[in-house]
Amino acid sequence: MEHLREISKIAEWGLKGDKQRLAAYLDQLIEKVESLGDERSANRLRRISEFPKSEMASSAFGSTPRIPVDSESRLSLADEEFFEANSVQIVLDKRIQESVDEFVSYVENADALEKHGVGVSPSLITYGIPGTGKTQLARHIACRLKRPLVTARADTLISSFLGSTSKNIRTLFDHVAHRHCILFLDEIDAFAKLRDDQQELGELKRVVVSLLQNIDAMDSHTIFLAATNHEHMLDPAIWRRFTFKINITLPSCGDRKQIFNLFLNQYASGENIELFADLAEEMTGADIRMISENAIRDAVVRGRKSIDINRLVWRIVETRLKRSISPEDGKPEDIIDVKNLSPSIFKGSTLAELFQTSESTISRKIKQANAAQP
Ligand SMILES: Nc1ncnc2c1ncn2[C@@H]1O[C@H](COP(=O)(O)OP(=O)(O)OP(=O)(O)O)[C@@H](O)[C@H]1O
Ligand SMILES: [Mg+2]
Incomplete structure (x- = not known):
């Protein structure tokens, strides 16, 4: 490899945080590259070597100045x-x-x-x-x-x-x-x-x-x-x-889809991601991240390669209703609230699956809840 000596010295002094030696070897490298007629590379290296010294001091090369502390509490200010x-x-x-x-x-x-x-x-x-x-x-x-x-x-x-x-x-x-x-x-x-x-x-x-x-x-x-x-x-x-x-506004449906994709990646199919994004109206990126990560944790613990769709839908429902509800109870008012979140998605059969009951029970409970309303 050409110029190995200079390159390894630059790496060595960079990692040790010695700017002067680093700059000296960089100059040597520039001279060599230039003497070989590679003007373009030499100029490129020269631009790096002209990097202001104050900026070099803060580079990732280990000589980062210490963050100041509060003089009373001694806690770091940043x-x-x-x-x-x-x-x-x-x-x-x-x-x-x-x-x-x-x-x-x-x-x-x-x-x-x-x-x-x-x-x-x-x-x-x-x-x-x-x-x-x-x-x-x-x-x-x-x-x-x-x-x-x-x-x-x-x-x-x-x-x-x-x-x-x-x-x-x-x-x-x-x-x-x-x-x-x-x-x-x-x-x-x-x-x-x-x-x-x-x-x-x-x-x-x-x-x-x-x-x-x-x-x-x-x-x-x-x-x-x-x-x-x-x-x-x-x-x-x-x-x-x-x-x-x-x-920074709430994510749109398209953006929610991308955020679910980002956090669920291979754990859910495109079709299901569309469903989650449709349902997760008014939810923030942080909500989506939390729900997605919980679903993945659950899948990993159970040794599954994909997430439990119903569980994730349930978490979205609870986040949007801002309360936890139990599917087993199947309370009429809960069923109505879930249905109202998205009537086109939460039809009888979907509600029956979510509340682990039959479609006829769901429609009976909905009628019951509607009748009870003043
Ligand atoms: N639009 C987004 N795209 C991707 N990830 C997001 C998005 N919004 C939030 N997140 C995820 O949610 C996490 C929490 O968001 P973040 O802390 O940036 O929100 P914030 O607006 O600063 O909230 P707060 O006002 O409470 O400080 C982020 O670390 C990120 O993983
Ligand atoms: Mg913040």
Whole structure:
């Protein structure tokens, strides 16, 4: 193999985290490649060697600076995650996907945009109901941009000591300013909870000012993401700072199908997945993941290669009705509620199978329930 010596030295010093030696061997490799007339490869390597030193320091090569801690509790102010290529999947509505693609391409072309005087501050906030994939989307973006995700939840930054919350915010922003990473402030609305306590109002003002100052001081290479379930609780000035604001909505039927496919893969047929997706109206991606994983666990424990369809349908029904029901009881009001979830799917024969009884019993109980209604 050509240039083995240089390549193994680069690997060695990269893994040991010695940037200077790594850079020296990279220069040697560039010289050799160039002397052999391979201008294209030499240029490619040169671009890598010109990678800013501050960015190299934060690469996955083991010399990652330590995440700062809260000075009182000594708890870490953030968590850091690295993702393998294509390892974080998410199913998004077409409109949302387009916004995410646009955000990613702005980040990827930050230098060119700046050069033409149309640079953007790469910040994005997602909002929407719990379980729709806001946190997952931050991980997905980090995975696509091949950068570590430094996640801080607002409540971990809130300190019980007056003034320390602003200090924590500053420390965290300072930390990411020197890193080639993504800062993610999850559940950013938690800061607004300080408003509940009259004594904390002054602290809230300081926190908002501190957040605004730190966001404004960020350079265009720091990527800032945030997520909230309560966008109306956010300070309007903070809200305005985000270049991209994406409402993550409940998945459509087509999206639910893809999410079931993602989590059930070989454990269910396409036909059944269509049925689940039709039934799982108003359910979040998190609900679908939980139901699917439970069904797979159940199949594995029973030594089966595919999931129990009726059990999964039953879990969807319970999730949608927000209560647990027992098929054996076959209470008339339960039968009616299940039927009303989807009259076209829950016909007599299907209900009979689900409630483990005969079709005639089902129709009798439905009549009984209807008669009992005022
Ligand atoms: N659209 C989706 N596509 C694929 N997986 C999803 C989707 N939505 C949710 N999930 C799955 O559900 C899990 C939980 O979702 P996530 O924590 O991202 O939701 P969230 O919107 O951040 O909720 P919360 O507001 O409670 O923090 C994710 O890890 C992911 O596996
Ligand atoms: Mg979340």
